[in-house]
Amino acid sequence: xxxxxxxxxxxxxxxxxxxxxxxLDEEDGNSLLDINDNSxxxxxxxxxxxxxxxxxxxxxxxxxxxxxxVLLDSGSVANISYSGDKxxxxxxxxxxxxxxxxxxxxxxVTYTQLFTYGxxxxxxxxxxxxxxxxxxxxxxxxxxTLYKKTKSLFNLKxxxxxxxxxxxxxRNGPDVSGVPFAYTDYSKTKYxxxxxxxxxxxxxxxAMANGIFGTPTTKLSYxxxxxxxxxxxFTLLPxxxxxxxxxxxxxxxxxxxxxxPNSPKRISISDLMLPIPSPIIFSTDYSYDAQTYMKxxxxxxxxxxxx
Numbered sequence: 001x002x003x004x005x006x007x008x009x010x011x012x013x014x015x016x017x018x019x020x021x022x023x024l025d026e027e028d029g030n031s032l033l034d035i036n037d038n039s040x041x042x043x044x045x046x047x048x049x050x051x052x053x054x055x056x057x058x059x060x061x062x063x064x065x066x067x068x069x070v071l072l073d074s075g076s077v078a079n080i081s082y083s084g085d086k087x088x089x090x091x092x093x094x095x096x097x098x099x100x101x102x103x104x105x106x107x108x109v110t111y112t113q114l115f116t117y118g119x120x121x122x123x124x125x126x127x128x129x130x131x132x133x134x135x136x137x138x139x140x141x142x143x144x145t146l147y148k149k150t151k152s153l154f155n156l157k158x159x160x161x162x163x164x165x166x167x168x169x170x171r172n173g174p175d176v177s178g179v180p181f182a183y184t185d186y187s188k189t190k191y192x193x194x195x196x197x198x199x200x201x202x203x204x205x206x207a208m209a210n211g212i213f214g215t216p217t218t219k220l221s222y223x224x225x226x227x228x229x230x231x232x233x234f235t236l237l238p239x240x241x242x243x244x245x246x247x248x249x250x251x252x253x254x255x256x257x258x259x260x261p262n263s264p265k266r267i268s269i270s271d272l273m274l275p276i277p278s279p280i281i282f283s284t285d286y287s288y289d290a291q292t293y294m295k296x297x298x299x300x301x302x303x304x305x306x307x
Contacts, residue, residue, distance in 0.1 A: 041306050042291060047236040049303040057300065060237070065307065067238055074104055080241060086123075087115050087240035092248065100251045108133045108144050113244055122163075123240055126154040126247065129175070149175040153183075154247060165191050165259065168247075171208065186213050189253065197227045197260035202272070203253050219272035223279065224257045224264035230292040233302040234258040263294050 050057040061069040066085070070078040076094020080087055090113045095104040111130035118124040130150045136142025152172040159166045167190050171183040186208045192200040200223055204216035234242060242259060246252050257264050263286060268279035286297045295302055 041304075044307040045236065045291075045293070045304045046307050047233045047302060048305040049301075050233075051301050051303065052299055067241060070241070078241075078244070086117060086121070087238055087244075089114055090241065090244045096249050097251070098249055100249075107135060111248075113247075115240055122156075122158060123243065124156055126156070126243070128152040128154070128247075151175045151181060156243070162193070164193055164196075165243075167191065168243075170247075183208055183211070187250070188213075188216075191256070191259075194227070197224065197262050197264070198256050199224055201253050201256045205250070217273075220251075220253065221270040221272050221277070221279075222254055222256060223268040223270075224260070224266075225268070226265040226283075227260065227262040228265065228286060228294070229262060230286070230288050230294055232258070232261055232263045233294055233304070235261050236304075263297055267298075 046062055047060055049059050055073065056071075057073060059071040060067055061071070066080075066082060068080050070080070072078065072094060074095045076092070076096075079091045081089040081091075091111075092113075093110045094108060095106070096109050097104050098109070099105065109130065109132055111128055113126050113128045115123055116125040116127070128151065130152065131146055132148040132150075133144035134147045135144050150172055152170060155169045156165060157167045157169075158164065167188065170187040170189075172185045172187075173181060173183040175181060184207060185205070187203055187205045189201060189203040191198055200221070202219065202221045205218040206216040207214045237258075239259075245258070246255060254267070254269060257267070265286070266281060266283040268281045270277040270279040282298065284298045287295045289295050289304075293302075293304065
């Protein structure tokens with residue numbers, strides 16, 4: 001079972017760029033496809049698209065300076081609401097890779113995340129209501145019907161000395177009509193930094209009962225190494241949306257480098273429950289535009305537009 005989980009994590013890492021052939025790893029040395037056509041403009045900009053040679057992974061829409069909508073694979077969409085200039089809500093409707101097999105699930109998901117801020121203005125909690133839909137077996141395929149609902153609470157903690165995100169504790173449970181709600185599962189995510197960049201993320205998962213966390217049954221580790229000194233495209237996205245993106249699935253922690261101002265040239269993923277953890281390592285070379293914004297990495301092209 002542990003070996004199966006490790007294989008799933010590996011596939012999840014590959015799915016972030018949608019194709020094994022789009023990775024530049026240490027063995028094959030294949031060059032990355034650069035299809036950017038917007039490297040000439042200067043001045044303020046926004047991140048517009050994340051694309052590969054065959055897919056659009058994300059398209060970002062704005063109202064002035066505020067990110068208001070993200071169009072994702074297979075018609076998925078995330079709508080973003082604000083209270084002033086702070087994100088207050090994210091509504092998602094579409095498809096996710098919940099089983100970590102490297103492909104979007106055919107069954108759909110909707111969720112609403114509500115954001116709460118502390119007295120210093122930092123994001124402190126995210127509460128989520130999620131519904132899962134399953135398509136009836138055909139032919140022809142039937143409509144998507146609701147089969148499960150869950151509730152989650154995410155508590156964000158920050159370092160007293162650096163003010164950086166230190167940890168996220170998740171509590172989750174089934175939302176069943178007529179049954180008193182109780183959290184049944186948890187996860188603890190810990191962040192470490194090298195300078196301002198995320199260098200290490202470790203997430204433990206387990207069951208809980210009566211508010212007590214049990215012994216972790218899964219431990220995953222993500223390492224981000226050899227950061228460049230250029231500008232990450234994700235610096236142009238709001239912190240709240242980046243956290244929402246990481247929390248959208250259990251395996252999206254692999255993308256925790258999006259919290260960093262720079263970009264890692266090497267990423268490793270390890271299953272710490274194995275007798276001897278053996279990390280899988282991915283590496284890349286980047287290309288940049290005249291303003292030193294990263295254009296291409298790990299098989300993904302980042303397209304910008306002027307503000």
